[in-house]
Amino acid sequence: CLRADEIRTVVEATRKDHCPKGLRDYAILLLLSTYGLRAGEIARLKLDDIDWRADRFCVLHTKTATQSLLPLLPAVGDALLAYLRRGRPVTDAREIFIRTCAPYRGFAEGSSLYTVIRGRLDAAGVQPVGKRGPHAFRHARAVSLLRAGVSQKVIGDVLGHRSAASTTPYLKLATEELRNVALEIPMCTGETQS
Numbered sequence: 001c002l003r004a005d006e007i008r009t010v011v012e013a014t015r016k017d018h019c020p021k022g023l024r025d026y027a028i029l030l031l032l033s034t035y036g037l038r039a040g041e042i043a044r045l046k047l048d049d050i051d052w053r054a055d056r057f058c059v060l061h062t063k064t065a066t067q068s069l070l071p072l073l074p075a076v077g078d079a080l081l082a083y084l085r086r087g088r089p090v091t092d093a094r095e096i097f098i099r100t101c102a103p104y105r106g107f108a109e110g111s112s113l114y115t116v117i118r119g120r121l122d123a124a125g126v127q128p129v130g131k132r133g134p135h136a137f138r139h140a141r142a143v144s145l146l147r148a149g150v151s152q153k154v155i156g157d158v159l160g161h162r163s164a165a166s167t168t169p170y171l172k173l174a175t176e177e178l179r180n181v182a183l184e185i186p187m188c189t190g191e192t193q194s
Contacts, residue, residue, distance in 0.1 A: 001139035006126045007033050013124035021100045023087030025120055027079040028097060028113065032134055034076055036141030036159050038062055039117075039134035040110030045096045050080070062110065068157075110134070 002010075011033060014026045031042050040062040050057045055072045072080075080096070089098050095106025107113060114133040121132055128136060138159065145155045 001143055002126075002128050002136045004140075004144065006128060007137065007140060010120055010124040010126050014120050018086075020083075020087035020089070023079075023083040024097055024100070025116055027076070027083045028116065029120065029137070030076045030079050032117070032137035033141065034073060035059075035070060036138045036145075038110060038138065039113040042134070043095070043097065043107040043110045043113060046094045047096055048094065050096075052077075 011026070011029050014022060014029055016022075017026070028042055031037050031045075032039075037059060038061070041059050044060060044062070045057070049059070050072065052072075055077065056069050057072050059068045059070060060066075061068065084096070088096075089100070089102075089104040091098055091104040093105050098104050098106060117134050117137075118132050121128070142155055142159060145158065146152075150158075
């Protein structure tokens with residue numbers, strides 16, 4: 001999974017790109033790294049999903065068809081506003097994130113974000129081992145929450161999982177933290193005790 005320093009490098013490099021595509025990609029990267037959203041959840045976000053007055057937004061989880069109300073953190077809200085004001089093309093589409101080339105419409109599906117994220121990783125010189133798309137940010141967010149001492153149940157809730165079993169694969173990469181909670185097994189000396 002992506003390391004925290006790699007995520008910072010990609011996000012900071014993208015933040016410096018003030019063209020419409022840069023503003024869009026920066027907001028997408030913040031949603032990925034802050035909330036661990038799935039690419040499809042980001043692609044399907046609509047303008048009506050954001051409650052600016054209450055500083056929150058609604059996410060429809062693509063795999064479970066459940067909804068979560070999440071706090072709209074200031075950095076993410078600022079990035080979204082910058083994109084909506086100065087980067088988003090004029091269109092009748094209700095999706096927040098719009099393709100930068102005509103016809104101006106939302107992404108067809110979450111997998112469309114793979115190319116966007118891969119391009120930003122390459123531009124920042126970040127070459128992670130393994131996954132190189134949006135899902136790598138989801139894994140990284142789960143691991144960062146575990147390292148911060150957040151329970152597996154809460155991590156699952158943040159990721160929009162229905163069961164703990166769905167969260168486990170995201171946490172297997174945090175081997176150092178998992179070693180800390182492993183049970184000690186007494187060594188067998190070969191002698192029997194009477």
